[in-house]
Amino acid sequence: MDNLLVAENIVKKFGDYTALNGVSIEVPKGSIFGLLGPNGAGKTTLIRIINQITMPDEGLVTLDGVKLQSNHIKDIGYLPEERGLYKSMKVGEQALYLAQLKGLTKNQAKERLKYWFDKFEITSWWNKKVQELSKGMAQKIQFIVTVLHQPKLLIFDEPFSGFDPINANIIKDEILQLREEGATVIFSTHRMESVEEMCDHIALIHESNKILDGKLIDIKRQYKSNIYEVGLLTEQKAETEKYLKEHFELSEAHFKTINDELKFNIKIDAGQTANELISHLTSKGQLTHFVEVIPSVNDIFIQTVQNN
Amino acid sequence: MNHLPLIIKREYLNKVKNKSFIIMTFLSPLIMVGLFALIAFLAQLNNDKVRTISILDESKLFVSQFKSTDKIKYDILTNVSLEDAKKIVQESKNYGLLYIPKADSIDALADKIKFYSEDSPSLMTMEEIERKIETKARDIKLRKSGIDPDLIHKLKVNVTANLETFSGEKTSKLGSTLKLVFGGAAGYLLFMFIIIYGNMIMRSVIEEKTSRIIEVIISSVKPIQLLLGKIFGTSLAGITQFLIWILIGGILMTVVSTVFGINMSGSPMASQEAVNQVANSAEMQKMMNLGMQEVLNLPLANLAIMFVLFFVGGYLLYGSLYAAIGAAVDSETDTQQFMMPILMPLMLAIYVGFFTVIENPHGTVSQIFSYVPFTSPVVMLMRIPFGVPIWQQLLSIAILFGTFFLTVLFAAKIYRVGILMYGKKPSYKEMRKWLKY
Numbered sequence: 001m002d003n004l005l006v007a008e009n010i011v012k013k014f015g016d017y018t019a020l021n022g023v024s025i026e027v028p029k030g031s032i033f034g035l036l037g038p039n040g041a042g043k044t045t046l047i048r049i050i051n052q053i054t055m056p057d058e059g060l061v062t063l064d065g066v067k068l069q070s071n072h073i074k075d076i077g078y079l080p081e082e083r084g085l086y087k088s089m090k091v092g093e094q095a096l097y098l099a100q101l102k103g104l105t106k107n108q109a110k111e112r113l114k115y116w117f118d119k120f121e122i123t124s125w126w127n128k129k130v131q132e133l134s135k136g137m138a139q140k141i142q143f144i145v146t147v148l149h150q151p152k153l154l155i156f157d158e159p160f161s162g163f164d165p166i167n168a169n170i171i172k173d174e175i176l177q178l179r180e181e182g183a184t185v186i187f188s189t190h191r192m193e194s195v196e197e198m199c200d201h202i203a204l205i206h207e208s209n210k211i212l213d214g215k216l217i218d219i220k221r222q223y224k225s226n227i228y229e230v231g232l233l234t235e236q237k238a239e240t241e242k243y244l245k246e247h248f249e250l251s252e253a254h255f256k257t258i259n260d261e262l263k264f265n266i267k268i269d270a271g272q273t274a275n276e277l278i279s280h281l282t283s284k285g286q287l288t289h290f291v292e293v294i295p296s297v298n299d300i301f302i303q304t305v306q307n308n
Numbered sequence: 309m310n311h312l313p314l315i316i317k318r319e320y321l322n323k324v325k326n327k328s329f330i331i332m333t334f335l336s337p338l339i340m341v342g343l344f345a346l347i348a349f350l351a352q353l354n355n356d357k358v359r360t361i362s363i364l365d366e367s368k369l370f371v372s373q374f375k376s377t378d379k380i381k382y383d384i385l386t387n388v389s390l391e392d393a394k395k396i397v398q399e400s401k402n403y404g405l406l407y408i409p410k411a412d413s414i415d416a417l418a419d420k421i422k423f424y425s426e427d428s429p430s431l432m433t434m435e436e437i438e439r440k441i442e443t444k445a446r447d448i449k450l451r452k453s454g455i456d457p458d459l460i461h462k463l464k465v466n467v468t469a470n471l472e473t474f475s476g477e478k479t480s481k482l483g484s485t486l487k488l489v490f491g492g493a494a495g496y497l498l499f500m501f502i503i504i505y506g507n508m509i510m511r512s513v514i515e516e517k518t519s520r521i522i523e524v525i526i527s528s529v530k531p532i533q534l535l536l537g538k539i540f541g542t543s544l545a546g547i548t549q550f551l552i553w554i555l556i557g558g559i560l561m562t563v564v565s566t567v568f569g570i571n572m573s574g575s576p577m578a579s580q581e582a583v584n585q586v587a588n589s590a591e592m593q594k595m596m597n598l599g600m601q602e603v604l605n606l607p608l609a610n611l612a613i614m615f616v617l618f619f620v621g622g623y624l625l626y627g628s629l630y631a632a633i634g635a636a637v638d639s640e641t642d643t644q645q646f647m648m649p650i651l652m653p654l655m656l657a658i659y660v661g662f663f664t665v666i667e668n669p670h671g672t673v674s675q676i677f678s679y680v681p682f683t684s685p686v687v688m689l690m691r692i693p694f695g696v697p698i699w700q701q702l703l704s705i706a707i708l709f710g711t712f713f714l715t716v717l718f719a720a721k722i723y724r725v726g727i728l729m730y731g732k733k734p735s736y737k738e739m740r741k742w743l744k745y
Binding site for chain 2: 014015048051052053054070073076078079080082083084085086087088089097098100101102142145
């Protein structure tokens with residue numbers, strides 16, 4: 001697959017402090033790329049380098065195969081984590097100004113703003129001052145301004161913070177829609193459930209180093225632990241549990257059922273298949289619950305960071 | 309992409325459309341002129357009060373000297389003791405009592421004269437009284453030595469040296485004063501402009517930080533463009549405000565002085581004054597002509613061009629520093645510690661200008677400070693009316709603009725790092741580190 005953005009061996013130092021230590025990422029075209037990491041890992045620095053706000057000390061960033069240069073600004077839309085608007089300016093004026101800074105002409109900007117304002121049903125805000133808007137309202141304007149110039153690459157840093165669930169959903173749908181229309185999205189967040197839901201690639205940065213990256217599915221496969229969550233209805237609970245413990249690695253499991261089953265997580269050896277386990281279990285009682293435990297992004301995040 | 313015009317336009321319109329800016333623009337001249345009018349009115353009120361001073365002259369030598377005027381009425385007491393005189397003065401609430409005792413000689417008298425009053429008397433009044441007594445005492449002593457005071461008066465010769473430069477330009481003391489006024493006004497104007505609008509640049513940078521819009525902007529615009537846009541936009545707004553101030557101030561001043569002029573002619577002194585004026589009018593005319601001549605003799609074109617250049621250069625130099633400070637801090641309250649290095653050279657420039665340049669426009673100190681870029685705008689502007697060789701002016705301008713480019717680079721570095729730093733109050737040490745990022 002083609003990569004839209006490639007960063008190779010990015011090094012960035014602030015005095016004695018190394019913010020990025022040879023980090024490389026590849027963002028495939030049309031993907032939603034999750035950039036994850038604990039606070040202070042260096043995500044924002046990397047994003048700022050991609051936006052040409054700061055320059056890397058070493059390394060190379062290319063967009064569509066071309067070394068990053070100033071006219072790439074119009075190809076990138078960036079919604080920073082620390083974001084705001086001019087408080088004393090009117091909404092419409094401000095949106096026009098920001099759009100023009102991204103290289104749109106005034107008429108282009110007006111036309112597209114009208115489309116977005118209609119879509120979000122906020123046309124009446126045009127002449128309001130930003131200080132009259134709520135935080136969520138201001139965030140909507142910021143989102144519009146970010147995507148207005150139809151950039152190839154969209155970078156969202158914590159896009160859902162400050163939104164209520166309804167508006168967060170609207171924004172999520174818009175991001176997915178933009179991807180459908182051909183945009184590539186880099187997405188930095190601490191909300192693992194949105195990563196789970198939206199991202200198809202992720203990279204994990206920890207203490208200035210990239211410690212994990214790839215397709216989300218591949219990573220999940222890699223982190224698969226061959227554990228299954230089982231509910232087994234049986235008369236002789238104690239004996240069955242004792243028997244299973246002798247042959248398998250068992251651990252406690254918590255899930256809701258309507259019967260008084262024996263509940264446990266069970267791990268099989270790499271050579272065994274799920275079918276073999278099932279036939280084994282069915283001989284001991286009635287199988288009511290059988291689910292493969294897939295590691296969540298949350299688990300992968302915590303596990304990887306702690307192991308490093 | 310060059311967004312500079314767009315940024316300048318936004319900065320300018322944003323400032324000019326700001327309500328408090330508009331109110332300040334139109335209210336300030338009103339307040340200023342109102343204040344002047346009030347001061348003028350109060351001064352007149354103060355002068356209107358007639359002071360009565362009682363005099364007990366036991367020597368009888370000086371009575372003839374004290375003739376009542378509009379402002380001071382002299383009340384001569386005779387045939388009372390000092391104690392009674394004091395009582396009389398206190399009861400009648402007069403301003404004070406001048407007591408001149410009897411003495412053997414004028415010299416013995418000199419130390420014994422006393423002035424009694426409720427509070428400390430005004431210096432002006434005391435000087436006037438002392439002068440009157442001194443004149444009379446000197447005349448008496450002259451006569452005793454056999455010299456006629458009138459003769460001395462007649463023998464006095466008035467000398468006024470006609471000043472002329474080697475190149476043949478006629479000058480006068482009036483001219484020197486005019487030069488000071490021109491230079492001082494130019495220097496002071498620049499000083500005020502830098503302080504008022506430098507602060508405005510700083511606030512506008514801080515505003516972008518506190519409203520958190522900076523990162524959005526900086527992802528589309530180079531920091532140096534934003535920095536320059538801010539400086540230029542704010543300057544244009546400042547110039548607009550200044551021009552409106554001058555315009556409104558001028559109109560109001562004319563109106564107010566006309567009103568006061570009418571007031572004066574309505575007073576009883578008017579007729580007397582008018583007579584004086586007629587008598588003096590020929591002389592006045594001469595003075596006016598001379599003054600005009602002096603103004604025309606000033607290197608006006610030179611002054612105008614250099615005023616613009618130094619004004620722009622000086623303002624840009626300081627403006628970029630103000631912007632750097634704004635970028636480094638989170639709120640206006642944190643700016644205090646960084647203001648000193650800006651205000652110090654500015655104050656120095658004003659002090660050097662108003663003390664050293666007045667004393668000797670071409671002295672060593674004046675010369676040095678008219679090349680140092682942080683003081684040259686003010687000091688050189690004050691020197692130019694006294695005639696500074698063009699090459700010196702150009703050298704100073706070159707140094708100034710050269711330094712401006714350096715400070716802009718310096719400010720841009722601080723700015724680039726500072727605007728993305730939140731929540732920390734930076735120290736000088738930290739800012740030095742930023743330069744290396």
